[in-house]
Amino acid sequence: MLEVANLEVVYNEVILALRGLSIEVPDGQIVALLGSNGAGKTSTARAITGLLDVHEGKTTKGTVTWNGKQLPIHDPAAIVRTGISQVMEGRRIFAELSVDENLITGAFTNRSREKHNYDRVMELFPRLGERRTQTAGLLSGGEQQMLAIGRALMAEPELLILDEPSLGLAPKLVEQVRDVIVEINQQGTSVLLIEQNAMMALSIANYGYIMETGKVVMDGDGAKLRDDDDVKEFYLGLHGDEGEKKSFKNIKHYKRRKRWAS
Amino acid sequence: MSIATALLANAGTTFIQTLVKALALGSVYILIALGFVIIFKGTQVLNFAAGAISMAGAIFLAIMVGDGGLPFLPFDNPLAPSLDDPDLVLWLINLVIVLFIAALFGLVIERIAIRPMVGQPLFAMAVITLGIEVAIRPFNLDATAIQARTLNVPWGADAWELWGAQIPKSYVAAMIIATIAGAVVILFYRSRLGVAMRAVAFDQEAAMAQGINVGRVFAIAWGLGAALAALGAIVYGMAPFPPGGQVSQEIHPILALRVLPVIVLGGLDSASGAVYGGLIIASAEVFAGEYLSQWNSTLGSGYSTIVPYVVMLIVLLVKPYGLFGTAEVRRV
Numbered sequence: 001m002l003e004v005a006n007l008e009v010v011y012n013e014v015i016l017a018l019r020g021l022s023i024e025v026p027d028g029q030i031v032a033l034l035g036s037n038g039a040g041k042t043s044t045a046r047a048i049t050g051l052l053d054v055h056e057g058k059t060t061k062g063t064v065t066w067n068g069k070q071l072p073i074h075d076p077a078a079i080v081r082t083g084i085s086q087v088m089e090g091r092r093i094f095a096e097l098s099v100d101e102n103l104i105t106g107a108f109t110n111r112s113r114e115k116h117n118y119d120r121v122m123e124l125f126p127r128l129g130e131r132r133t134q135t136a137g138l139l140s141g142g143e144q145q146m147l148a149i150g151r152a153l154m155a156e157p158e159l160l161i162l163d164e165p166s167l168g169l170a171p172k173l174v175e176q177v178r179d180v181i182v183e184i185n186q187q188g189t190s191v192l193l194i195e196q197n198a199m200m201a202l203s204i205a206n207y208g209y210i211m212e213t214g215k216v217v218m219d220g221d222g223a224k225l226r227d228d229d230d231v232k233e234f235y236l237g238l239h240g241d242e243g244e245k246k247s248f249k250n251i252k253h254y255k256r257r258k259r260w261a262s
Numbered sequence: 263m264s265i266a267t268a269l270l271a272n273a274g275t276t277f278i279q280t281l282v283k284a285l286a287l288g289s290v291y292i293l294i295a296l297g298f299v300i301i302f303k304g305t306q307v308l309n310f311a312a313g314a315i316s317m318a319g320a321i322f323l324a325i326m327v328g329d330g331g332l333p334f335l336p337f338d339n340p341l342a343p344s345l346d347d348p349d350l351v352l353w354l355i356n357l358v359i360v361l362f363i364a365a366l367f368g369l370v371i372e373r374i375a376i377r378p379m380v381g382q383p384l385f386a387m388a389v390i391t392l393g394i395e396v397a398i399r400p401f402n403l404d405a406t407a408i409q410a411r412t413l414n415v416p417w418g419a420d421a422w423e424l425w426g427a428q429i430p431k432s433y434v435a436a437m438i439i440a441t442i443a444g445a446v447v448i449l450f451y452r453s454r455l456g457v458a459m460r461a462v463a464f465d466q467e468a469a470m471a472q473g474i475n476v477g478r479v480f481a482i483a484w485g486l487g488a489a490l491a492a493l494g495a496i497v498y499g500m501a502p503f504p505p506g507g508q509v510s511q512e513i514h515p516i517l518a519l520r521v522l523p524v525i526v527l528g529g530l531d532s533a534s535g536a537v538y539g540g541l542i543i544a545s546a547e548v549f550a551g552e553y554l555s556q557w558n559s560t561l562g563s564g565y566s567t568i569v570p571y572v573v574m575l576i577v578l579l580v581k582p583y584g585l586f587g588t589a590e591v592r593r594v
Contacts, residue, residue, distance in 0.1 A: 076473065080471075085471075097464070
């Protein structure tokens with residue numbers, strides 16, 4: 001189980017990205033982390049996987065514990081070895097390497113089971129098998145996302161952190177990605193799903209957190225969040241019973257924030 | 263009739279000698295260029311310290327086999343070949359030891375000066391390598407100035423004779439060494455560590471997220487790069503090459519600079535590019551030096567040294583990534 005408690009992250013010693021964030025990812029579940037641009041979703045992922053150093057970021061308060069132990073936040077490779085893998089925002093595949101070579105880069109922490117994991121990825125994504133020797137940069141957007149997920153699975157993680165897997169994909173492909181996430185979860189991997197696409201994320205999540213300006217403003221079961229009027233209105237674009245289109249002009253910004261917090 | 267035949271035979275001899283010289287010089291260029299390429303591939307940094315590192319490597323060998331021990335320290339090299347009649351096997355063992363020392367030297371530099379810069383702008387790192395060059399240079403110059411440093415090459419300046427042409431043994435040795443080094447580097451690229459190195463070169467953060475130890479990749483790149491650069495300078499210290507069997511205070515420090523057209527021509531990140539680039543540049547330089555010498559009064563003496571840059575310019579006009587460089591992969 002992953003527990004993030006009271007996490008505070010500061011970039012360049014001045015920019016406060018997370019202010020007291022607390023979330024939990026229980027074993028075997030899909031947990032969604034929602035929020036708009038700049039809410040601190042990606043910073044959360046970086047803080048967990050030890051990539052803050054690259055961005056001049058620092059954890060100034062709070063703890064990240066994984067199965068009861070503190071994570072070595074300055075050593076990303078060690079974190080991957082403990083069983084946490086991340087699919088980064090924007091896919092970040094190695095475009096100049098072939099598909100197979102991309103998958104090999106994911107297996108460095110788990111060499112002994114490489115063959116087994118490779119077969120698993122191929123089973124999950126038959127499309128990648130057809131394109132094994134191709135340059136990864138020439139795959140379509142959906143295939144690249146599959147490759148990014150497959151690469152993370154090569155480490156055989158217990159917890160998979162997905163940072164906006166639906167980014168820039170057609171609705172049909174988003175559905176595919178969603179099904180893949182469910183399948184990975186059913187095979188026994190916990191998933192922390194960071195998304196802007198609340199509809200997609202909440203349709204599969206056991207539990208959800210909604211973030212705004214660096215902290216959780218609302219949380220609850222996936223189903224409960226899905227039915228919540230405020231979530232519907234601000235994230236799903238549905239507008240209650242009357243069905244007419246509400247203008248955002250009439251909603252004052254502070255009112256929104258107050259309602260989340262209450 | 264007989265005069266014409268003699269002239270023709272003479273022309274053949276000249277050609278063979280020039281060709282061998284070109285291949286040998288090309289081998290030196292290839293070795294140093296591979297050093298540049300492997301560091302660039304791993305760390306995306308053009309290593310401006312290559313000149314100092316390679317010369318330091320040659321000085322290490324001179325200390326081991328020429329002095330037979332460390333200066334100012336009570337350590338005598340038990341494996342030092344005798345100065346009058348050096349033994350080939352002993353000399354080769356020393357060479358291998360020196361390559362390890364050179365690699366260690368590269369590791370130390372990487373650990374002290376490059377590792378703290380992981381994730382920092384590449385330009386800053388490149389300038390740091392320039393600083394390293396300046397910092398090592400005094401050691402190089404003082405070490406050569408104290409006394410003439412001979413590399414004590416077992417075969418000295420001996421040559422074989424082939425159809426009347428003189429083939430120096432050093433030239434053949436240069437070709438063999440470069441072939442082995444090139445094969446090792448190309449095999450390395452295909453290996454797992456090579457894949458890790460290419461991944462780190464492409465996207466450091468994403469590589470870290472996969473659990474690749476970026477620091478280790480940096481270390482390996484610098485170790486290998488330093489050893490290759492040192493090997494290049496050592497080969498250049500064998501007899502018929504201009505420094506004449508010694509580490510030269512004048513010629514060795516600028517050796518790496520002359521390799522710049524080679525790597526630019528071949529593409530900064532391509533091992534095979536370094537091989538072709540080295541051969542093309544060295545051939546242009548040596549053949550121009552041999553066959554255009556009759557127009558010396560028009561071209562000016564020393565014109566052959568600018569030939570590499572002319573070739574480089576022309577190639578860059580046609581292929582901006584170099585002959586074998588990786589063009590950016592981008593879906594449009």
